[in-house]
Amino acid sequence: MQRGMGLAPDAYTVQSVLGACVLSVDVYAHALLRQLGGHDDILINSLVDLYGKCGALELARQVSYQMPEWDITLWNVAILTLDNQGCMRESLELFDRMTRVENVVPNAITFLVVLSACKHVGMVEEGRRYFEMMVSKCRIRPRIEHYGCMVDILARAGFIEEALDVVSGMNCRPDAIIWRSLLDACCK
Incomplete structure (x- = not known):
């Protein structure tokens, strides 16, 4: 959009991109969690923090519940x-x-x-x-x-x-x- 058409993103575009990033990170992070056995403290804490900063409270809750x-x-x-x-x-x-x-x-x-x-x-x-x-x-x-x-x-x-x-x-x-x-x- 920016390179090909020379258009600057607005707030809605940025929000969509952030949402896509959260979903991409979500898939990757859950794959990592399965690979690590599901209870890596540092990864889970980082994911909860990331989801929280992105406004994805439900994803943050889901990840945090994986910690026993x-x-x-x-x-x-x-x-x-x-x-x-x-x-x-x-x-x-x-x-x-x-x-x-x-x-x-x-x-x-x-x-x-x-x-x-x-x-x-x-x-x-x-x-x-x-x-x-x-x-x-x-x-x-x-x-x-x-x-x-x-x-x-x-x-x-x-x-x-x-x-x-x-x-x-x-x-x-x-x-x-x-x-x-x-x-x-x-x-x-």
């Missing part, structure tokens, strides 16, 4: 995939299932994804609860990204003083993103 036991990476990829596709509440439900039903201990990446989901949906109480769980129960030292999510969650909801308290209690220097979140909230 999910490792923390697959949980993180699955939660992130739902979050990235706008299914924030589902991603938080999956996190709750991971921690409460499956008894999997989350890591710093898991909490970053969960706090980000809370930020996008404006779930202040849940964000506070997850941050507290991260620090107290899981003994994970917050990084700048975790603080950034908490500041954004609080600032967007109008809890400017509490957001400032988070900034003053950080174990690192606030970056431009944190200050921008606070300034944006003050302007609103």
Whole structure:
């Protein structure tokens, strides 16, 4: 189309090409899975991530179900995939299932994804609860990204003083993103 006719693709054309790529990868990946015995963690995690980024949630689910036991990476990829596709509440439900039903201990990446989901949906109480769980129960030292999510969650909801308290209690220097979140909230 581009070479022979000199036409530039539009959004619908690109979407069709991505869909074809997903289907091509799907056939190839499933052949690889059969060849490897069906349980290669790295391949399955990569496929779930790829399908999630392409918006193929059902394919991501199908591939993830091939794992008899999910490792923390697959949980993180699955939660992130739902979050990235706008299914924030589902991603938080999956996190709750991971921690409460499956008894999997989350890591710093898991909490970053969960706090980000809370930020996008404006779930202040849940964000506070997850941050507290991260620090107290899981003994994970917050990084700048975790603080950034908490500041954004609080600032967007109008809890400017509490957001400032988070900034003053950080174990690192606030970056431009944190200050921008606070300034944006003050302007609103």
